[in-house]
Amino acid sequence: MTAPIPRDIPLPLPAPEGFLEILLIASFLLHIIFVHLMVGGSLFSLACQIKGLKAPDYEKLAYRIMQTVTVNKSLAVVMGVAPLLIINTLYAPQFYASSALIGDMWMAIIPMVTLAFLLAYLHKFWWHHFINLPELHIGIAALETGLFLFIPLIFMTNVNLMLFPEYWPEVKGFLSAMLLPNVLQRYLHFLSASVLFTALFFVGWTGRKRFQEEAGFNELKIITVRRFFYAYAFGAAIFQILTGLMALASLPTQGMGWNFILILTFGGALALPALWWMWRNLTQPSHLLDDDFKRIIACFACAAIFMGIARHEYRENALADHKTAISEKTANYQAAVKEAGEQARQTAKKPEGIVSAPGESAFNKNCAACHHATLPTVGPALQEIKTLYADNPSGIVVWTKAPGKKRADSMTMPGFPQLSDEELTAISQYILKH
Ligand code: HEC
Incomplete structure (x- = not known):
């Protein structure tokens, strides 16, 4: 291997490795759900606000959506702490190296997140102050959405770069790491998942009994709104499958393995029945079927778990050789330190x-x-x-x-x-x- 091999910090893990891995997958899934709802919610709120310029009921819908975004963004951040800490613990040399290589942009996350949050609060809490300035209000929403879209790209660039130490010598900052062969495909896959999960979330959220009075629509019917979200969910699911295949095709082969492919296929296959149930509800003329909705959610929840596990398997496969090389180097170093200590003691004696x-x-x-x-x-x-x-x-x-x-x-x-x-x-x- 021609990849740089850093030495590890010779400290024991705070808990058994397998336990930390399970915790990493579970806490990451929890985090990413809220990230999806934050990104997707911001996108939908913006889209509905623009639509609301002509059809005022959609402006009301945009406001309702925005009220979920600020909550989901807080949950996304809080839930992000655990996976970030565990990844730092389990993959310290690799994650540290890739973070340092895109250092400027990695640090820029902090001011960007701060700005995005402030814009989101401005967007939501001052909604009615902007009633006569819709363009400015939409401009703020667009800036906030742009930041919410960009921040995950930085994270993705980093966790992708840490997988491929052989790229480290040639990477020159964030842009070149982002342009590595498979990052943008992975990002599109992430984006379609955001639209998919958020659209499904809103199908459920707008189906609550209380929503009718909360929304106060003049003409818009709840079933129209729910179909609107179903249609997006359906489109996003198709896009999700296509971008998933693109991402798979662009992944470097060192992480491939039967375990990975098998789990991926299993998870991907779960999308097919969900697609059928969504189609049935879209074409069903009079009402939506609650049972179908539960089935769809169950399918995608299982698919997400499978994808989370597959993602972890790929990482483990890709880094197996590098991890071995690091532990050898660390062991050599520790042996040398020990020997030097003994030599020094003997000389002194x-x-x-x-x-x-x-x-x-x-x-x-x-x-x-x-x-x-x-x-x-x-x-x-x-x-x-x-x-x-x-x-x-x-x-x-x-x-x-x-x-x-x-x-x-x-x-x-x-x-x-x-x-x-x-x-x-x-x-x-x-x-x-x-
Ligand atoms: C803090 C660590 C450190 C200490 C202390 C140190 N060295 Fe080095 N030494 C290095 C490193 C690193 C290199 C390789 C540098 C390079 O190739 O650019 C090196 C290389 C060398 C080389 C090889 C030069 C060559 O032409 O390739 C010699 C000879 C050497 N050291 C002698 C010494 C002597 C004598 C001392 C004590 C007086 C000493 N070093 C103390 C780190 C150290």
């Missing part, structure tokens, strides 16, 4: 009268922290240095006084101008004889 090799204690004091005898740790192993400088002890002296930058994948070595030429010569002789 040396009985008086036995003179240690000249340069040895100076080496242990100044260099051993980064240079191990046989393993590359922070700096190259002594073995490597010995081959490089076999006939050239003064070369080590020159380098150590003012080190250059040679190895692209390691840090720069600090210089040691405080050591005298004698000390450095002794150290270099010790290294070469070691």
Whole structure:
């Protein structure tokens, strides 16, 4: 693998790994439902408000919808804390690397979320103040919706980038990470899910007995509104299947596996009966069937759970090699640290009268922290240095006084101008004889 391999933080997990994985899937699903309702609600409110310029009842509907958006956005944020913390715990090296690579945009989430929330409150709480300024009101709604649409794209770019360490060296900031082959397909898939889930949510929400009086429509019939949402749900479900196939086709193969494909197919197949029930309700002339609605919800809820599990399987498959490489590197490093500690203790314990090799204690004091005898740790192993400088002890002296930058994948070595030429010569002789 040519991917960069960071070292892990050698701390034990706070709970068994399998338990954290289940918690991650469950808490992510809970979070993403409210994200969908927030994004979709904002979109529907905007669309109905525009429609309301000609048909005033839709403006009333837009207002009702907006009242759900602010609640759902709060729930989305609160529910997002758990999965974010668990992903940080389980995939610390990968998630940290990808977050740092798109750092500016990742940090920009905070002001963007703040602005989106303020706009959403302005949009909702001042609804009636804008009665004579519909264009301005719609402008605010559009800005808020635009932010709600963009923020998930940043998250998606990040969790996608963390899956593919081999892209890390070539990625230059957010835009190039966003343009990796499969992000936009995944995003379209997410977007259609937002419309689908929100439309279904509103089919249910507008079906409540109290909705009739809450809405206060002049002419609009509740059944028309519910069909309006059903039609969007139906269209979005078709789009969802198509974008799902596109996303699947564009996924790099390293995460593919039978487990993933099987779970995905199973989840995807659940959409088919749901589509049929939706179609039946759309074409049914007189009334909507409550039982069908329950079945549709059950199908999509199960499909979402399957998709959540498949998503996790893909991540595990994609990162399997990288995780192994990281734990090997971490184990090597820990072994080297332990050995260096033992060496240092032995040197300290040396009985008086036995003179240690000249340069040895100076080496242990100044260099051993980064240079191990046989393993590359922070700096190259002594073995490597010995081959490089076999006939050239003064070369080590020159380098150590003012080190250059040679190895692209390691840090720069600090210089040691405080050591005298004698000390450095002794150290270099010790290294070469070691
Ligand atoms: C803080 C960590 C650190 C310490 C302490 C350190 N080194 Fe290094 N050393 C490095 C790193 C990192 C490199 C690789 C730098 C590179 O390739 O750009 C390196 C590379 C070297 C090399 C290889 C140069 C080459 O031509 O490839 C030599 C020789 C060396 N160190 C000697 C020393 C000596 C002698 C000391 C003690 C006086 C010392 N180092 C202390 C980190 C350290």
